[in-house]
Amino acid sequence: MYKRKELKKISNTLDKEIINLINEQIWLENNASFYYLYLSTQFSMNGYSGISKFFLEQSNEEREHMLKLVEYLLDEDITPQIPNYNYLEDLEEKFNILSHFENSLMNEKRVSSSINDIVSKCKEKGDIKTENFMQWFVIEQREEENKFKSIIDDIKIIGDSGSGLYELNKQLGSVTEEE
Numbered sequence: 001m002y003k004r005k006e007l008k009k010i011s012n013t014l015d016k017e018i019i020n021l022i023n024e025q026i027w028l029e030n031n032a033s034f035y036y037l038y039l040s041t042q043f044s045m046n047g048y049s050g051i052s053k054f055f056l057e058q059s060n061e062e063r064e065h066m067l068k069l070v071e072y073l074l075d076e077d078i079t080p081q082i083p084n085y086n087y088l089e090d091l092e093e094k095f096n097i098l099s100h101f102e103n104s105l106m107n108e109k110r111v112s113s114s115i116n117d118i119v120s121k122c123k124e125k126g127d128i129k130t131e132n133f134m135q136w137f138v139i140e141q142r143e144e145e146n147k148f149k150s151i152i153d154d155i156k157i158i159g160d161s162g163s164g165l166y167e168l169n170k171q172l173g174s175v176t177e178e179e
Helices: 016-045 049-075 097-125 128-158 162-178
Strands: none
Touching (some): 016 049, 049 128
């Protein structure tokens, strides 16, 4: 006969390091959402309603990403740390179309790096479930970085051309309607 092993209680709680990294990601997504909202208002105030609409949609996407992470932690019976502030109060950037998009790309790269840190920690800790959950974010970030790179390339080609900026404004304003 075989000996029956004593069953150990299986815990559904995530590793504390992974929880901390996810909470940091929640903060980054929140910050990105507010930053894109700020850019949306800046473009609107400067007459670029299409680009303003584009950044408003980016803001909404980042908020959705934050909520997706919050829901994941809640599903794991973990209380997420909800950001109750942002650091944009003192942000005053001179209006420059190219630099706004370059700063946005840097922001997306920072978010990608944080997501990669979470995935690496999941691999290290053997947390396959969270690693699989994070794959959606890995793919999303690749798309976001490529989108901003493409827009930056277009802006560099256009330069200060009024007709080119008009077309870019129109194009980015209609991108959100197509999705």
